[in-house]
Amino acid sequence: MLKSGMAIEDRRLRERIARRQLITATARALAESEGWDAVTTRRLSTEIEYSQPVLYKHFGSMEEIVEAVALEGFGELAVTLREARHGGATPAGEVDRVAAAYNGFAADNPALYDAMFTRSTRLRFGAEDTPAPLIEAFGELRQAVTTIAAGGDVDTLTEVLWAALHGLVLLGRNGRLRPEHEAERLEILLARFRAAAS
Amino acid sequence: MLKSGMAIEDRRLRERIARRQLITATARALAESEGWDAVTTRRLSTEIEYSQPVLYKHFGSMEEIVEAVALEGFGELAVTLREARHGGATPAGEVDRVAAAYNGFAADNPALYDAMFTRSTRLRFGAEDTPAPLIEAFGELRQAVTTIAAGGDVDTLTEVLWAALHGLVLLGRNGRLRPEHEAERLEILLARFRAAAS
DNA sequence: CTACAACCGCTAGCAATGCTAAAGTCGGGC
């Protein structure tokens, strides 16, 4: 029968999706606990209790797995930033809350953040194939920046703030900045951005 | 004779140093022209026309080679920034010149910049074993920031500016920012920093 | 119920990687 055949295909599709999720989730957890260097095809395959070729039924390469994890990360980042935006009592200080949330996200998920920004170089922004989660996350940041952009170019201003936050995260993580001044740095940056736009 | 023996040792030491330099220079050039992925022990050894174990007579691992290249890069960055500081007619705009020089350095030597910031994670800052070139490069930036720090904490302010510049470089390179607005971003950032310190 | 077929996962293996041990080779000193 046609219908039963379809049902079976559906089940197989569900299993496929579940296993794909299992792969990315395991890769992420493994990276978070032991670093990305520990995420080899062999190690990952034993963790998910399948053999290596199974990985290649779902992803074309190891890089694609990292990319999938990164995408997941951008989605979560967007949610985190949105919650931070709406979480405050007053609309004032929205940028502060978002910036703090961004920083916290990077601190809480170092391996994930690595996948998003250092590991995956193929997730570009300009092109038309830019994935939705990236745009979404950037959009949240942009929304917050709108509250302090006094007539200036919001997009560019958002890019600058994002880059500054990103730089603070990366340099801080690599031991290039004094750890005890982290809060102060964020405060200085935000003070500069709260000033009126040029 | 003792003296001639010493002379021979001196010659050997010179050769050692020259070969060490040959290794780092070749690695750097190779990375700049074909990317760091092309810098394998085999490829590098054929380029320098020696066999692989020679590399390990000078460096403990591939990572140490990258680290040596990175150190070289920090030295050059310090020189570049110093020239930018002294290059202008007026002391005003010193930060602008240094920031532009930083950006230009990163753009002109992408692989080198990668070695300095992304590839080598072992070059830390806080500890007492922080190499001189790192301190020097940071010092140049700091000197420039002094001219605009109206009573604020210069060190922290320098860290923030550095991080912002670094973030702009990295995000820009990975296609996360709109390329045509690069100059505008730098201008916005500097405008924010020219404002009086909080 | 049986034979067939399609699909799925695994075993085994490839080339390339970083790194190392042990053998060879060359120059310098007695």
Added chain:
DNA sequence: GCCCGACTTTAGCATTGCTAGCGGTTGTAG
């Protein structure tokens, strides 16, 4: 002229990402 020591290379190991081809299971049709 002979030997000793430093230096270089040949050859090889373990691990990496990735893939071909076989084996078994599941669903289908007669």
